[in-house]
Amino acid sequence: MNLRNVCCLLLCVITAVLAGRDFYKILGVSKSASVRDIKKAYRKLALQLHPDRNPDDPKAQDKFADLGAAYEVLSDEEKRKQYDAYGEDGLKEGHHSSHNDIFSSFFGDFGFMFGGNRQQQDRNIPRGNDIILDLEVTLEEVYSGNFVEVVRNKPVAKEAPGKRKCNCRQEMRTTQLGPGRFQMTQETVCDECPNVKLVNEERTLEVEIEQGVRDEMEYPFIGEGEPHIDGEPGDLRFRIKVLKHPVFERRGDDLYTNVTISLVEALVGFEMDIIHLDGHKVHIVRDKITKPGARMWKKGEGLPNFDNINIRGSLIITFDVEFPQTQLDEQQKDGIRSLLKQGSVQKVYNGLQGY
Amino acid sequence: MELIHAVRGFVTSLLFLLLWSKCEGRESELNYVTCGSLVKLLNTRHNVRLHSHDVKYGSGSGQQSVTGVENADDANSYWQIRGRPNRPCQRGAAIKCGQAIRITHMKTGRNLHTHHFSSPLSNNQEVSAFGENGEGDDLDLWTVQCEGVHWERDEAVRFKHVGTDVFLSVTGEQYGHPIRGQREVHGMSSSNQHNWWRTMEGVFIQPSQELIRHDEL
Numbered sequence: 001m002n003l004r005n006v007c008c009l010l011l012c013v014i015t016a017v018l019a020g021r022d023f024y025k026i027l028g029v030s031k032s033a034s035v036r037d038i039k040k041a042y043r044k045l046a047l048q049l050h051p052d053r054n055p056d057d058p059k060a061q062d063k064f065a066d067l068g069a070a071y072e073v074l075s076d077e078e079k080r081k082q083y084d085a086y087g088e089d090g091l092k093e094g095h096h097s098s099h100n101d102i103f104s105s106f107f108g109d110f111g112f113m114f115g116g117n118r119q120q121q122d123r124n125i126p127r128g129n130d131i132i133l134d135l136e137v138t139l140e141e142v143y144s145g146n147f148v149e150v151v152r153n154k155p156v157a158k159e160a161p162g163k164r165k166c167n168c169r170q171e172m173r174t175t176q177l178g179p180g181r182f183q184m185t186q187e188t189v190c191d192e193c194p195n196v197k198l199v200n201e202e203r204t205l206e207v208e209i210e211q212g213v214r215d216e217m218e219y220p221f222i223g224e225g226e227p228h229i230d231g232e233p234g235d236l237r238f239r240i241k242v243l244k245h246p247v248f249e250r251r252g253d254d255l256y257t258n259v260t261i262s263l264v265e266a267l268v269g270f271e272m273d274i275i276h277l278d279g280h281k282v283h284i285v286r287d288k289i290t291k292p293g294a295r296m297w298k299k300g301e302g303l304p305n306f307d308n309i310n311i312r313g314s315l316i317i318t319f320d321v322e323f324p325q326t327q328l329d330e331q332q333k334d335g336i337r338s339l340l341k342q343g344s345v346q347k348v349y350n351g352l353q354g355y
Numbered sequence: 356m357e358l359i360h361a362v363r364g365f366v367t368s369l370l371f372l373l374l375w376s377k378c379e380g381r382e383s384e385l386n387y388v389t390c391g392s393l394v395k396l397l398n399t400r401h402n403v404r405l406h407s408h409d410v411k412y413g414s415g416s417g418q419q420s421v422t423g424v425e426n427a428d429d430a431n432s433y434w435q436i437r438g439r440p441n442r443p444c445q446r447g448a449a450i451k452c453g454q455a456i457r458i459t460h461m462k463t464g465r466n467l468h469t470h471h472f473s474s475p476l477s478n479n480q481e482v483s484a485f486g487e488n489g490e491g492d493d494l495d496l497w498t499v500q501c502e503g504v505h506w507e508r509d510e511a512v513r514f515k516h517v518g519t520d521v522f523l524s525v526t527g528e529q530y531g532h533p534i535r536g537q538r539e540v541h542g543m544s545s546s547n548q549h550n551w552w553r554t555m556e557g558v559f560i561q562p563s564q565e566l567i568r569h570d571e572l
Binding site: 036128129130131132133134135136137141146147148149150151152153154155198200205225226227228229234236243 | 391393427428429430431433435443446447461489555556557558559560561563564
Protein backbone atom coordinates (compact mmCIF):
# COMPACT_ATOMS: atom_id res chain seq x y z
CA MET A 1 0.00 0.00 0.00
CA ASN A 2 2.68 2.44 1.07
CA LEU A 3 4.81 1.76 -2.02
CA ARG A 4 1.87 2.44 -4.29
CA ASN A 5 1.18 5.74 -2.53
CA VAL A 6 4.81 6.74 -2.84
CA CYS A 7 4.82 5.87 -6.54
CA CYS A 8 1.65 7.87 -7.12
CA LEU A 9 3.10 10.83 -5.25
CA LEU A 10 6.34 10.64 -7.22
CA LEU A 11 4.39 10.50 -10.49
CA CYS A 12 2.35 13.52 -9.45
CA VAL A 13 5.47 15.50 -8.57
CA ILE A 14 7.16 14.59 -11.85
CA THR A 15 4.15 15.57 -13.96
CA ALA A 16 3.81 18.80 -11.99
CA VAL A 17 7.42 19.64 -12.75
CA LEU A 18 7.08 18.67 -16.41
CA ALA A 19 3.69 20.38 -16.81
CA GLY A 20 5.19 23.82 -17.45
CA ARG A 21 7.01 24.38 -20.73
CA ASP A 22 10.70 25.20 -20.71
CA PHE A 23 10.59 28.55 -22.50
CA TYR A 24 14.36 28.93 -22.51
CA LYS A 25 14.72 25.61 -24.27
CA ILE A 26 12.01 26.47 -26.80
CA LEU A 27 13.87 29.64 -27.77
CA GLY A 28 17.26 27.96 -27.50
CA VAL A 29 18.72 30.60 -25.19
CA SER A 30 20.48 30.47 -21.84
CA LYS A 31 18.78 31.53 -18.61
CA SER A 32 20.90 34.69 -18.55
CA ALA A 33 20.09 35.71 -22.12
CA SER A 34 19.54 39.41 -22.75
CA VAL A 35 16.32 40.76 -24.26
CA ARG A 36 18.25 41.28 -27.47
CA ASP A 37 19.32 37.62 -27.59
CA ILE A 38 15.71 36.58 -26.99
CA LYS A 39 14.40 38.78 -29.79
CA LYS A 40 17.07 37.44 -32.11
CA ALA A 41 16.25 33.82 -31.27
CA TYR A 42 12.51 34.43 -31.71
CA ARG A 43 12.93 36.08 -35.09
CA LYS A 44 15.13 33.30 -36.40
CA LEU A 45 12.87 30.49 -35.16
CA ALA A 46 9.63 32.21 -36.18
CA LEU A 47 10.76 32.16 -39.79
CA GLN A 48 11.67 28.47 -39.51
CA LEU A 49 8.68 27.21 -37.54
CA HIS A 50 5.83 29.16 -39.16
CA PRO A 51 3.06 26.67 -40.09
CA ASP A 52 2.93 28.05 -43.66
CA ARG A 53 6.56 27.04 -43.98
CA ASN A 54 5.96 23.54 -42.61
CA PRO A 55 2.73 22.29 -44.25
CA ASP A 56 3.74 18.64 -43.78
CA ASP A 57 4.36 18.81 -40.05
CA PRO A 58 1.22 18.06 -38.00
CA LYS A 59 2.85 19.52 -34.87
CA ALA A 60 3.83 22.78 -36.62
CA GLN A 61 0.90 24.73 -35.18
CA ASP A 62 1.75 23.64 -31.61
CA LYS A 63 5.45 24.33 -31.98
CA PHE A 64 4.69 27.76 -33.34
CA ALA A 65 2.26 28.47 -30.50
CA ASP A 66 4.88 27.40 -27.93
CA LEU A 67 7.37 29.77 -29.55
CA GLY A 68 4.93 32.67 -29.29
CA ALA A 69 4.19 31.92 -25.64
CA ALA A 70 7.90 31.65 -24.84
CA TYR A 71 8.67 35.01 -26.45
CA GLU A 72 5.72 36.73 -24.80
CA VAL A 73 6.90 35.70 -21.34
CA LEU A 74 10.68 36.03 -21.67
CA SER A 75 10.62 39.38 -23.47
CA ASP A 76 8.61 40.97 -20.64
CA GLU A 77 10.66 41.76 -17.53
CA GLU A 78 7.81 41.18 -15.06
CA LYS A 79 6.56 37.96 -16.62
CA ARG A 80 10.07 36.59 -16.92
CA LYS A 81 10.71 37.15 -13.21
CA GLN A 82 7.51 35.32 -12.33
CA TYR A 83 8.34 32.49 -14.71
CA ASP A 84 11.87 32.12 -13.34
CA ALA A 85 10.51 31.89 -9.80
CA TYR A 86 7.34 29.84 -10.21
CA GLY A 87 7.40 28.25 -13.67
CA GLU A 88 4.68 28.54 -16.28
CA ASP A 89 1.90 27.74 -13.85
CA GLY A 90 3.03 30.59 -11.66
CA LEU A 91 2.25 33.15 -14.31
CA LYS A 92 -0.64 35.42 -13.50
CA GLU A 93 -3.68 35.26 -15.75
CA GLY A 94 -2.88 38.49 -17.48
CA HIS A 95 -3.70 39.67 -20.97
CA HIS A 96 -2.02 37.40 -23.46
CA SER A 97 -1.10 39.14 -26.67
CA SER A 98 -1.97 37.04 -29.69
CA HIS A 99 0.94 35.39 -31.46
CA ASN A 100 -0.15 37.18 -34.61
CA ASP A 101 0.59 40.52 -32.96
CA ILE A 102 4.06 39.36 -31.91
CA PHE A 103 4.83 37.88 -35.32
CA SER A 104 3.64 40.93 -37.22
CA SER A 105 5.71 43.30 -35.07
CA PHE A 106 8.76 41.55 -36.51
CA PHE A 107 7.57 40.99 -40.06
CA GLY A 108 4.52 43.15 -40.78
CA ASP A 109 0.81 42.46 -41.07
CA PHE A 110 1.05 40.16 -44.04
CA GLY A 111 4.42 38.76 -43.04
CA PHE A 112 3.40 35.19 -43.63
CA MET A 113 3.92 35.69 -47.34
CA PHE A 114 7.38 34.22 -47.35
CA GLY A 115 10.18 35.24 -49.65
CA GLY A 116 9.62 38.92 -48.97
CA ASN A 117 8.08 39.44 -52.38
CA ARG A 118 4.38 39.34 -53.08
CA GLN A 119 3.02 36.29 -54.86
CA GLN A 120 2.44 36.63 -58.57
CA GLN A 121 -1.34 36.15 -58.41
CA ASP A 122 -1.66 39.45 -56.54
CA ARG A 123 -0.79 41.43 -59.63
CA ASN A 124 -4.43 42.36 -60.29
CA ILE A 125 -5.04 43.70 -56.81
CA PRO A 126 -4.05 47.38 -56.60
CA ARG A 127 -1.38 48.08 -54.00
CA GLY A 128 -0.65 51.13 -51.90
CA ASN A 129 2.72 52.87 -52.09
CA ASP A 130 5.83 51.33 -50.56
CA ILE A 131 7.77 53.26 -47.97
CA ILE A 132 11.56 52.99 -47.88
CA LEU A 133 13.30 54.25 -44.76
CA ASP A 134 17.09 54.66 -44.74
CA LEU A 135 18.20 53.24 -41.41
CA GLU A 136 21.63 54.38 -40.30
CA VAL A 137 23.59 51.74 -38.42
CA THR A 138 26.99 51.90 -36.73
CA LEU A 139 29.78 49.42 -37.31
CA GLU A 140 29.32 48.32 -33.68
CA GLU A 141 25.79 47.26 -34.56
CA VAL A 142 27.02 45.41 -37.65
CA TYR A 143 29.46 43.52 -35.43
CA SER A 144 27.16 42.62 -32.54
CA GLY A 145 23.72 42.94 -34.06
CA ASN A 146 20.92 45.03 -32.58
CA PHE A 147 17.19 45.60 -32.57
CA VAL A 148 15.55 48.90 -33.41
CA GLU A 149 12.09 49.55 -32.05
CA VAL A 150 9.94 51.68 -34.26
CA VAL A 151 6.43 53.07 -33.78
CA ARG A 152 4.44 52.90 -37.01
CA ASN A 153 1.49 55.26 -37.21
CA LYS A 154 -0.38 54.49 -40.41
CA PRO A 155 -3.78 55.14 -41.99
CA VAL A 156 -5.89 51.99 -42.06
CA ALA A 157 -8.99 51.52 -44.18
CA LYS A 158 -12.02 50.97 -42.00
CA GLU A 159 -15.66 50.35 -42.87
CA ALA A 160 -17.85 53.41 -42.89
CA PRO A 161 -21.61 53.78 -43.34
CA GLY A 162 -22.91 54.21 -46.86
CA LYS A 163 -21.51 53.44 -50.27
CA ARG A 164 -18.82 54.90 -52.48
CA LYS A 165 -17.82 54.75 -56.11
CA CYS A 166 -14.96 52.39 -56.93
CA ASN A 167 -13.25 50.77 -59.96
CA CYS A 168 -14.11 53.81 -62.09
CA ARG A 169 -13.32 53.34 -65.73
CA GLN A 170 -14.09 54.88 -69.11
CA GLU A 171 -16.53 53.00 -71.30
CA MET A 172 -17.93 53.65 -74.74
CA ARG A 173 -21.70 53.91 -74.79
CA THR A 174 -23.73 53.70 -77.96
CA THR A 175 -26.98 55.65 -77.95
CA GLN A 176 -29.53 55.59 -80.72
CA LEU A 177 -30.50 59.05 -81.96
CA GLY A 178 -32.99 57.89 -84.54
CA PRO A 179 -33.59 55.10 -87.03
CA GLY A 180 -30.12 54.04 -88.26
CA ARG A 181 -28.37 56.89 -86.48
CA PHE A 182 -26.11 56.09 -83.55
CA GLN A 183 -23.82 58.10 -81.39
CA MET A 184 -20.83 56.80 -79.47
CA THR A 185 -19.97 58.65 -76.32
CA GLN A 186 -17.38 58.08 -73.65
CA GLU A 187 -18.79 57.66 -70.18
CA THR A 188 -17.27 57.19 -66.76
CA VAL A 189 -18.73 54.05 -65.23
CA CYS A 190 -18.17 53.15 -61.57
CA ASP A 191 -19.05 50.22 -59.37
CA GLU A 192 -20.56 50.57 -55.95
CA CYS A 193 -18.46 49.46 -53.01
CA PRO A 194 -18.85 49.61 -49.25
CA ASN A 195 -17.74 52.96 -47.99
CA VAL A 196 -14.27 53.18 -46.47
CA LYS A 197 -12.63 55.77 -44.28
CA LEU A 198 -9.00 56.08 -43.23
CA VAL A 199 -8.27 55.86 -39.51
CA ASN A 200 -4.79 56.25 -38.05
CA GLU A 201 -3.51 53.27 -36.08
CA GLU A 202 -0.30 52.78 -34.23
CA ARG A 203 1.81 49.73 -33.44
CA THR A 204 5.38 48.89 -32.51
CA LEU A 205 7.66 47.12 -34.98
CA GLU A 206 11.00 45.46 -34.30
CA VAL A 207 13.68 45.72 -36.95
CA GLU A 208 16.66 43.44 -36.51
CA ILE A 209 20.09 44.66 -37.54
CA GLU A 210 21.60 41.25 -38.19
CA GLN A 211 25.29 40.62 -37.60
CA GLY A 212 27.32 41.20 -40.74
CA VAL A 213 24.54 43.11 -42.50
CA ARG A 214 25.74 44.91 -45.61
CA ASP A 215 25.03 48.39 -46.91
CA GLU A 216 21.79 48.71 -48.93
CA MET A 217 20.32 45.47 -47.59
CA GLU A 218 16.58 45.76 -46.94
CA TYR A 219 14.29 44.48 -44.21
CA PRO A 220 10.69 44.43 -45.46
CA PHE A 221 7.60 44.64 -43.32
CA ILE A 222 4.78 43.40 -45.47
CA GLY A 223 1.62 45.47 -45.40
CA GLU A 224 3.05 48.30 -43.28
CA GLY A 225 3.29 50.78 -46.15
CA GLU A 226 0.61 53.14 -47.42
CA PRO A 227 -2.95 51.85 -47.72
CA HIS A 228 -4.88 51.58 -50.95
CA ILE A 229 -8.62 52.15 -50.63
CA ASP A 230 -9.43 49.66 -53.38
CA GLY A 231 -6.73 47.14 -52.58
CA GLU A 232 -3.89 46.12 -50.32
CA PRO A 233 -1.42 48.24 -48.41
CA GLY A 234 2.13 48.56 -49.69
CA ASP A 235 5.20 47.51 -47.73
CA LEU A 236 7.56 49.30 -45.36
CA ARG A 237 11.19 48.57 -46.13
CA PHE A 238 14.13 49.51 -43.95
CA ARG A 239 17.24 50.05 -46.04
CA ILE A 240 20.47 49.69 -44.10
CA LYS A 241 23.02 52.48 -44.40
CA VAL A 242 26.27 51.67 -42.61
CA LEU A 243 27.91 54.81 -41.16
CA LYS A 244 31.61 55.61 -41.39
CA HIS A 245 33.60 54.69 -38.30
CA PRO A 246 36.44 56.79 -36.81
CA VAL A 247 38.64 53.74 -36.12
CA PHE A 248 37.68 50.88 -38.42
CA GLU A 249 37.10 50.69 -42.16
CA ARG A 250 35.04 47.85 -43.60
CA ARG A 251 35.98 45.95 -46.75
CA GLY A 252 33.63 43.03 -47.06
CA ASP A 253 34.06 41.05 -43.88
CA ASP A 254 37.53 42.46 -43.19
CA LEU A 255 38.25 45.47 -41.02
CA TYR A 256 41.13 47.88 -41.64
CA THR A 257 42.68 50.17 -39.08
CA ASN A 258 45.79 52.32 -38.72
CA VAL A 259 48.11 52.65 -35.74
CA THR A 260 50.77 55.33 -35.30
CA ILE A 261 53.78 54.23 -33.23
CA SER A 262 56.81 56.19 -32.12
CA LEU A 263 60.19 55.75 -33.82
CA VAL A 264 61.50 54.12 -30.65
CA GLU A 265 58.64 51.60 -30.64
CA ALA A 266 59.21 50.93 -34.34
CA LEU A 267 62.86 50.12 -33.66
CA VAL A 268 62.74 48.30 -30.34
CA GLY A 269 59.30 46.74 -30.35
CA PHE A 270 56.11 47.37 -28.39
CA GLU A 271 53.01 45.85 -26.87
CA MET A 272 49.50 47.30 -27.11
CA ASP A 273 45.75 46.61 -27.12
CA ILE A 274 43.23 47.64 -29.73
CA ILE A 275 39.70 47.96 -28.38
CA HIS A 276 37.33 46.20 -30.78
CA LEU A 277 33.76 47.10 -31.71
CA ASP A 278 32.21 45.14 -28.86
CA GLY A 279 34.77 46.27 -26.29
CA HIS A 280 37.03 43.22 -26.29
CA LYS A 281 40.77 43.83 -26.59
CA VAL A 282 42.96 42.67 -29.45
CA HIS A 283 46.46 42.19 -28.05
CA ILE A 284 49.43 43.08 -30.23
CA VAL A 285 53.03 42.23 -29.43
CA ARG A 286 55.96 43.21 -31.59
CA ASP A 287 59.59 42.50 -30.73
CA LYS A 288 61.16 43.07 -34.13
CA ILE A 289 61.66 46.28 -36.10
CA THR A 290 58.38 47.61 -37.55
CA LYS A 291 58.73 49.45 -40.86
CA PRO A 292 56.35 52.29 -41.74
CA GLY A 293 53.52 50.84 -43.83
CA ALA A 294 53.98 47.40 -42.29
CA ARG A 295 50.79 45.35 -42.01
CA MET A 296 49.68 42.90 -39.42
CA TRP A 297 46.86 40.40 -40.08
CA LYS A 298 44.72 39.28 -37.17
CA LYS A 299 42.57 36.40 -38.37
CA GLY A 300 39.09 36.10 -36.92
CA GLU A 301 39.04 39.71 -35.71
CA GLY A 302 37.02 41.06 -38.62
CA LEU A 303 33.23 41.20 -39.01
CA PRO A 304 30.99 38.15 -38.89
CA ASN A 305 29.84 37.00 -42.31
CA PHE A 306 26.14 37.74 -42.86
CA ASP A 307 25.37 34.29 -44.24
CA ASN A 308 27.31 32.39 -41.59
CA ILE A 309 28.15 34.33 -38.47
CA ASN A 310 30.61 31.68 -37.36
CA ILE A 311 32.94 32.78 -40.12
CA ARG A 312 34.75 36.03 -39.45
CA GLY A 313 36.94 38.21 -41.60
CA SER A 314 40.33 39.51 -40.50
CA LEU A 315 41.54 42.72 -38.91
CA ILE A 316 44.34 44.29 -40.93
CA ILE A 317 46.48 46.81 -39.03
CA THR A 318 48.74 49.19 -40.92
CA PHE A 319 51.49 50.89 -38.92
CA ASP A 320 52.90 54.30 -39.53
CA VAL A 321 55.79 55.82 -37.59
CA GLU A 322 55.92 59.17 -35.89
CA PHE A 323 59.41 60.66 -35.89
CA PRO A 324 60.68 62.64 -32.89
CA GLN A 325 59.56 66.29 -32.95
CA THR A 326 62.69 67.89 -31.53
CA GLN A 327 65.87 68.24 -33.56
CA LEU A 328 68.98 66.30 -32.44
CA ASP A 329 72.20 67.90 -31.30
CA GLU A 330 75.66 66.76 -32.49
CA GLN A 331 76.22 64.42 -29.58
CA GLN A 332 72.91 62.62 -30.15
CA LYS A 333 73.66 62.41 -33.88
CA ASP A 334 77.00 60.73 -33.19
CA GLY A 335 75.33 58.40 -30.76
CA ILE A 336 72.77 57.36 -33.31
CA ARG A 337 75.36 56.83 -36.02
CA SER A 338 77.30 54.47 -33.77
CA LEU A 339 74.23 52.70 -32.39
CA LEU A 340 72.51 51.94 -35.63
CA LYS A 341 75.63 51.11 -37.64
CA GLN A 342 73.72 51.70 -40.90
CA GLY A 343 75.79 53.09 -43.74
CA SER A 344 74.63 55.91 -45.97
CA VAL A 345 72.21 54.69 -48.68
CA GLN A 346 71.09 57.66 -50.88
CA LYS A 347 69.56 55.67 -53.69
CA VAL A 348 67.87 57.85 -56.37
CA TYR A 349 65.06 56.27 -58.40
CA ASN A 350 61.62 56.84 -59.93
CA GLY A 351 59.30 55.71 -57.16
CA LEU A 352 56.08 56.56 -59.01
CA GLN A 353 56.64 54.06 -61.80
CA GLY A 354 57.82 51.09 -59.79
CA TYR A 355 61.55 51.34 -60.56
CA MET B 356 -21.30 79.97 -0.15
CA GLU B 357 -19.79 76.82 1.33
CA LEU B 358 -21.20 74.77 -1.55
CA ILE B 359 -19.63 77.07 -4.19
CA HIS B 360 -16.22 76.81 -2.52
CA ALA B 361 -16.53 73.04 -2.34
CA VAL B 362 -17.53 72.76 -6.01
CA ARG B 363 -14.71 75.11 -7.03
CA GLY B 364 -12.21 73.06 -5.05
CA PHE B 365 -13.48 69.84 -6.61
CA VAL B 366 -13.31 71.19 -10.16
CA THR B 367 -9.78 72.57 -9.62
CA SER B 368 -8.49 69.28 -8.27
CA LEU B 369 -10.17 67.39 -11.12
CA LEU B 370 -8.52 69.68 -13.69
CA PHE B 371 -5.20 69.32 -11.90
CA LEU B 372 -5.53 65.54 -11.94
CA LEU B 373 -6.35 65.55 -15.65
CA LEU B 374 -3.41 67.81 -16.47
CA TRP B 375 -1.06 65.76 -14.31
CA SER B 376 -2.09 62.47 -15.88
CA LYS B 377 -1.68 63.95 -19.34
CA CYS B 378 1.81 65.13 -18.41
CA GLU B 379 2.71 61.64 -17.16
CA GLY B 380 1.85 60.14 -20.54
CA ARG B 381 4.03 62.64 -22.37
CA GLU B 382 7.20 61.68 -20.57
CA SER B 383 7.79 58.44 -22.47
CA GLU B 384 10.17 58.48 -25.45
CA LEU B 385 7.38 57.16 -27.68
CA ASN B 386 5.95 60.68 -27.87
CA TYR B 387 8.97 62.49 -29.21
CA VAL B 388 9.97 63.07 -32.79
CA THR B 389 13.38 61.47 -33.14
CA CYS B 390 16.33 61.66 -35.48
CA GLY B 391 15.92 59.40 -38.51
CA SER B 392 12.13 59.19 -38.22
CA LEU B 393 9.92 59.38 -41.29
CA VAL B 394 6.93 61.69 -40.79
CA LYS B 395 4.03 63.37 -42.51
CA LEU B 396 3.62 67.01 -41.48
CA LEU B 397 0.14 68.49 -41.28
CA ASN B 398 -0.48 72.22 -41.45
CA THR B 399 -3.03 72.61 -38.69
CA ARG B 400 -4.70 75.74 -40.05
CA HIS B 401 -5.37 74.43 -43.57
CA ASN B 402 -5.43 70.66 -42.90
CA VAL B 403 -3.01 69.75 -45.66
CA ARG B 404 0.12 67.60 -45.54
CA LEU B 405 3.55 68.77 -46.68
CA HIS B 406 4.17 67.06 -50.01
CA SER B 407 6.58 66.95 -52.91
CA HIS B 408 6.80 65.12 -56.22
CA ASP B 409 8.71 65.06 -59.46
CA VAL B 410 7.07 68.26 -60.73
CA LYS B 411 9.15 71.40 -61.14
CA TYR B 412 8.07 74.99 -60.60
CA GLY B 413 7.22 76.75 -63.84
CA SER B 414 8.67 80.00 -62.51
CA GLY B 415 11.08 81.19 -59.84
CA SER B 416 13.95 78.75 -59.38
CA GLY B 417 12.50 75.99 -61.56
CA GLN B 418 13.38 73.51 -58.82
CA GLN B 419 11.18 70.65 -57.59
CA SER B 420 7.93 72.00 -56.15
CA VAL B 421 6.68 71.53 -52.59
CA THR B 422 2.93 71.67 -51.96
CA GLY B 423 0.21 70.85 -49.45
CA VAL B 424 -2.16 67.97 -50.20
CA GLU B 425 -5.43 66.92 -48.67
CA ASN B 426 -5.20 63.15 -48.84
CA ALA B 427 -3.57 61.09 -46.13
CA ASP B 428 -2.45 58.01 -48.07
CA ASP B 429 0.25 59.29 -50.43
CA ALA B 430 3.79 58.09 -49.84
CA ASN B 431 5.04 61.32 -51.45
CA SER B 432 4.09 63.12 -48.24
CA TYR B 433 6.77 61.36 -46.19
CA TRP B 434 9.80 63.35 -45.04
CA GLN B 435 12.81 62.11 -43.07
CA ILE B 436 14.11 64.12 -40.12
CA ARG B 437 17.89 64.36 -40.34
CA GLY B 438 20.66 66.29 -38.65
CA ARG B 439 22.98 68.91 -40.06
CA PRO B 440 25.46 67.92 -42.76
CA ASN B 441 28.73 66.64 -41.24
CA ARG B 442 27.09 66.54 -37.83
CA PRO B 443 24.67 63.62 -38.04
CA CYS B 444 22.23 63.26 -35.15
CA GLN B 445 22.14 59.97 -33.29
CA ARG B 446 19.45 57.61 -34.55
CA GLY B 447 16.48 57.64 -32.20
CA ALA B 448 17.57 60.73 -30.26
CA ALA B 449 14.67 63.12 -29.59
CA ILE B 450 14.90 66.40 -31.52
CA LYS B 451 15.31 69.39 -29.19
CA CYS B 452 13.32 72.60 -29.55
CA GLY B 453 15.63 75.05 -31.30
CA GLN B 454 17.65 72.32 -33.00
CA ALA B 455 18.53 72.79 -36.68
CA ILE B 456 17.45 69.86 -38.85
CA ARG B 457 17.15 68.88 -42.49
CA ILE B 458 13.81 67.64 -43.74
CA THR B 459 14.44 65.23 -46.59
CA HIS B 460 11.75 64.10 -49.02
CA MET B 461 11.67 60.31 -48.85
CA LYS B 462 10.83 59.47 -52.45
CA THR B 463 13.09 61.94 -54.27
CA GLY B 464 15.91 62.37 -51.74
CA ARG B 465 15.70 66.17 -51.95
CA ASN B 466 15.80 68.49 -48.93
CA LEU B 467 13.18 71.07 -47.94
CA HIS B 468 14.79 74.27 -49.09
CA THR B 469 14.02 77.95 -49.50
CA HIS B 470 15.78 80.89 -51.11
CA HIS B 471 15.20 84.40 -52.46
CA PHE B 472 12.73 83.55 -55.19
CA SER B 473 9.05 84.48 -55.24
CA SER B 474 6.40 81.84 -54.83
CA PRO B 475 4.16 81.51 -57.92
CA LEU B 476 0.70 82.19 -56.44
CA SER B 477 1.11 84.47 -53.43
CA ASN B 478 4.47 86.18 -54.02
CA ASN B 479 5.84 84.97 -50.70
CA GLN B 480 9.17 83.15 -50.59
CA GLU B 481 9.40 80.04 -52.75
CA VAL B 482 9.94 76.75 -50.90
CA SER B 483 11.42 73.96 -53.01
CA ALA B 484 12.96 70.50 -52.69
CA PHE B 485 16.66 70.63 -53.49
CA GLY B 486 19.69 68.38 -53.62
CA GLU B 487 20.56 64.81 -54.56
CA ASN B 488 20.52 61.77 -52.27
CA GLY B 489 19.89 63.92 -49.24
CA GLU B 490 22.80 66.29 -49.89
CA GLY B 491 21.98 69.87 -50.89
CA ASP B 492 23.49 73.08 -49.54
CA ASP B 493 23.36 75.27 -46.43
CA LEU B 494 19.90 76.60 -47.27
CA ASP B 495 18.45 73.21 -46.32
CA LEU B 496 18.42 73.86 -42.56
CA TRP B 497 15.32 74.61 -40.49
CA THR B 498 15.06 75.16 -36.74
CA VAL B 499 12.18 73.53 -34.88
CA GLN B 500 10.40 76.11 -32.75
CA CYS B 501 8.40 74.58 -29.95
CA GLU B 502 7.60 74.88 -26.24
CA GLY B 503 9.45 72.70 -23.82
CA VAL B 504 12.66 70.75 -24.29
CA HIS B 505 11.92 68.25 -27.06
CA TRP B 506 9.72 68.17 -30.15
CA GLU B 507 6.65 66.18 -29.19
CA ARG B 508 4.69 64.20 -31.73
CA ASP B 509 1.28 65.68 -31.09
CA GLU B 510 2.58 69.23 -30.58
CA ALA B 511 2.08 72.03 -33.11
CA VAL B 512 5.50 73.48 -33.98
CA ARG B 513 6.91 76.06 -36.35
CA PHE B 514 9.80 75.61 -38.78
CA LYS B 515 12.02 78.65 -39.12
CA HIS B 516 14.53 78.71 -41.95
CA VAL B 517 18.20 79.09 -41.05
CA GLY B 518 19.52 81.72 -43.43
CA THR B 519 16.43 83.62 -44.57
CA ASP B 520 14.50 83.46 -41.26
CA VAL B 521 11.12 82.73 -42.87
CA PHE B 522 8.52 80.37 -41.41
CA LEU B 523 7.22 77.38 -43.40
CA SER B 524 3.59 78.32 -44.14
CA VAL B 525 0.41 77.68 -46.11
CA THR B 526 -2.13 80.43 -46.72
CA GLY B 527 -4.60 78.50 -48.91
CA GLU B 528 -3.84 79.43 -52.53
CA GLN B 529 -4.54 76.47 -54.82
CA TYR B 530 -2.78 75.29 -57.94
CA GLY B 531 -4.50 74.33 -61.17
CA HIS B 532 -3.54 71.66 -63.66
CA PRO B 533 -1.44 69.41 -63.37
CA ILE B 534 -1.56 69.52 -59.56
CA ARG B 535 -5.13 70.72 -59.17
CA GLY B 536 -6.28 71.33 -55.64
CA GLN B 537 -2.82 71.23 -54.07
CA ARG B 538 -1.98 74.24 -51.93
CA GLU B 539 1.02 76.49 -52.22
CA VAL B 540 3.65 76.06 -49.50
CA HIS B 541 5.88 79.10 -49.03
CA GLY B 542 8.03 80.99 -46.54
CA MET B 543 6.55 83.93 -44.64
CA SER B 544 8.47 86.32 -42.44
CA SER B 545 5.81 86.62 -39.75
CA SER B 546 4.89 83.91 -37.27
CA ASN B 547 1.15 83.44 -37.26
CA GLN B 548 -1.58 80.82 -37.34
CA HIS B 549 -0.55 79.73 -40.86
CA ASN B 550 2.78 78.31 -39.84
CA TRP B 551 1.78 75.65 -37.31
CA TRP B 552 2.64 72.06 -38.25
CA ARG B 553 2.30 68.76 -36.45
CA THR B 554 3.37 65.20 -37.21
CA MET B 555 0.74 62.72 -38.29
CA GLU B 556 1.44 59.34 -39.86
CA GLY B 557 5.00 58.10 -39.86
CA VAL B 558 7.65 55.68 -38.72
CA PHE B 559 9.04 56.94 -35.43
CA ILE B 560 12.39 55.44 -34.48
CA GLN B 561 12.96 54.72 -30.79
CA PRO B 562 16.42 55.06 -29.23
CA SER B 563 18.34 51.79 -29.01
CA GLN B 564 20.22 50.52 -25.99
CA GLU B 565 23.93 51.20 -25.72
CA LEU B 566 25.93 48.46 -27.39
CA ILE B 567 29.47 48.46 -26.02
CA ARG B 568 29.83 45.75 -23.44
CA HIS B 569 33.05 45.60 -21.49
CA ASP B 570 34.15 42.01 -21.29
CA GLU B 571 36.93 42.50 -18.75
CA LEU B 572 35.71 42.28 -15.18
